[in-house]
Amino acid sequence: MKTSIAIIGIGNLGSALLKGIVSSGEFKEAAIYATKRQSVTEQKKGYILTNNIEAVKKAQVVILAVQPGQLHGLAEEIKDYITEKHTIVSTLTGVSIDKLKSFFGQNLAIIRAMPNTATAVNESMTCIASNGNAKPSKAIAEKIFSTVGATLEIDESLMQAATVLGASGVAFWLRIIRAAMQGGIQMGFDAPESLAIVAQVCKGASSLLQQAHKHPEAEIDRVTTPKGCTITGLNEMEHAGLSSALIKGLLASYDKINEIRDEVV
Numbered sequence: 001m002k003t004s005i006a007i008i009g010i011g012n013l014g015s016a017l018l019k020g021i022v023s024s025g026e027f028k029e030a031a032i033y034a035t036k037r038q039s040v041t042e043q044k045k046g047y048i049l050t051n052n053i054e055a056v057k058k059a060q061v062v063i064l065a066v067q068p069g070q071l072h073g074l075a076e077e078i079k080d081y082i083t084e085k086h087t088i089v090s091t092l093t094g095v096s097i098d099k100l101k102s103f104f105g106q107n108l109a110i111i112r113a114m115p116n117t118a119t120a121v122n123e124s125m126t127c128i129a130s131n132g133n134a135k136p137s138k139a140i141a142e143k144i145f146s147t148v149g150a151t152l153e154i155d156e157s158l159m160q161a162a163t164v165l166g167a168s169g170v171a172f173w174l175r176i177i178r179a180a181m182q183g184g185i186q187m188g189f190d191a192p193e194s195l196a197i198v199a200q201v202c203k204g205a206s207s208l209l210q211q212a213h214k215h216p217e218a219e220i221d222r223v224t225t226p227k228g229c230t231i232t233g234l235n236e237m238e239h240a241g242l243s244s245a246l247i248k249g250l251l252a253s254y255d256k257i258n259e260i261r262d263e264v265v
């Protein structure tokens with residue numbers, strides 16, 4: 001794809017994106033620039049690790065991958081160099097398109113993307129929302145985030161929910177995995193064995209939904225023999241509030257993100 005992309009901020013997310021974009025082969029013809037505030041000693045072949053203004057001037061797509069609290073300073077630095085030829089792609093949690101417009105310009109093409117930490121292993125779920133001006137560049141954003149996992153286009157009004165379900169979701173599932181691991185250890189497996197079993201079982205359960213397009217409850221029915229051990233265990237978990245605890249946790253997280261939305265920048 002012929003385009004030019006600047007990633008501003010190559011921390012956890014920015015560097016995973018850079019790696020995804022470069023290794024996917026989809027952007028062989030693109031010019032890619034990546035910037036970082038400190039320790040820019042490296043001059044990688046093919047990209048210029050340089051200052052923000054230089055990167056912005058050269059790029060059509062500017063991906064913001066700094067912390068929300070760093071946006072003010074960054075905007076002050078680059079806003080005069082952002083023009084209507086640019087598309088801004090923001091990964092910043094809790095920063096609305098309206099807020100970004102107030103920093104960079106009202107008529108800009110602005111896209112918000114909410115990936116998760118599994119970008120590091122190309123297994124992110126990235127929810128993408130955009131304003132009307134961004135229509136022509138939506139496909140580029142989808143292609144960029146497809147290099148690090150799956151994407152889903154959503155309405156911006158669902159961005160907070162996407163943050164809870166898709167980004168915080170990684171932590172929720174990891175805690176469930178850890179709990180299952182502890183159960184495995186109590187039954188006699190050592191920790192690495194228990195983790196190997198639980199992680200693969202999770203992956204398999206997920207693949208039944210994603211690859212075989214099964215409904216979760218239909219797959220549960222296939223495992224629950226009448227009077228058997230699976231239904232006994234499942235019902236015990238439900239008596240202890242498994243589904244309810246998950247839904248309540250998600251909604252508490254959603255309430256919290258809505259409460260802190262306007263405090264992030």
Ligand SMILES: NC(=O)c1ccc[n+]([C@@H]2O[C@H](COP(=O)([O-])OP(=O)(O)OC[C@H]3O[C@@H](n4cnc5c(N)ncnc54)[C@H](OP(=O)(O)O)[C@@H]3O)[C@@H](O)[C@H]2O)c1
Pocket residue numbers: 008009010011012013014035036037038039052064065066067068070073074091092093114115116117118119167
């Ligand atoms: N990590 C994820 O998977 C994930 C998921 C969803 C959303 N997000 C969002 O993505 C953003 C980045 O997250 P992260 O985890 O990658 O954070 P991070 O590891 O702290 O990375 C931020 C990077 O931005 C750089 N930076 C700060 N100010 C800069 C400036 N003025 N110019 C150039 N670079 C600058 C920092 O460089 P220095 O070290 O040189 O200061 C650092 O490398 C956040 O807004 C977060 O909400 C991240």
